[in-house]
Amino acid sequence: MKEVHVAVGVILKDGNVFVCLRPQQVHQGGKWEFPGGKVDAGETVEEALTRELAEEIGITVEASQPFMVIQHDYGDKRVRLDIHTVTGFVGEPYGREGQRSRWCPVKELLESDFPEANRAIIQHLQNAL
Ligand SMILES: Nc1nc2c([nH]c(=O)n2[C@@H]2O[C@H](COP(=O)(O)OP(=O)(O)OP(=O)(O)O)[C@@H](O)[C@H]2O)c(=O)[nH]1
Numbered sequence: 001m002k003e004v005h006v007a008v009g010v011i012l013k014d015g016n017v018f019v020c021l022r023p024q025q026v027h028q029g030g031k032w033e034f035p036g037g038k039v040d041a042g043e044t045v046e047e048a049l050t051r052e053l054a055e056e057i058g059i060t061v062e063a064s065q066p067f068m069v070i071q072h073d074y075g076d077k078r079v080r081l082d083i084h085t086v087t088g089f090v091g092e093p094y095g096r097e098g099q100r101s102r103w104c105p106v107k108e109l110l111e112s113d114f115p116e117a118n119r120a121i122i123q124h125l126q127n128a129l
């Protein structure tokens, strides 16, 4: 099964992270996510992240840093998550594709239901901040 390369943004502001609720009908639907999406052929991770965050939550990324890379096999899909923190952006994020979204304190992230692969990201975030 081929591996999907995904650019994921951990958008930080005052100790909070912006998270979105994945639509029921998509992969890992009904779970929370850090916004992002597939890296298209010929795109850098930064280009994919900037494009996906503009499309999904209406912000313009101005400063991002590589944070970690996670590979995970969900059984029905294999992903390689290229996670970047986003510390500078223009605009107020919102669910531009109609998805629910909110700012969540970093320390409360594990109280919400995220895809399995996100557990390691959250633990790294909580240790790093
Ligand atoms: N965006 C995002 N995807 C995640 C996270 N964790 C995780 O396992 N994934 C998986 O990464 C894959 C790609 O995410 P995605 O569905 O958002 O990709 P996309 O935005 O290009 O899809 P779409 O444009 O068709 O909606 C999905 O299988 C999703 O389950 C996360 O925190 N954020």
Ligand SMILES: [Mg+2]
Binding pocket: 035, 036, 037, 038, 052, 056
């Ligand atoms: Mg997406």
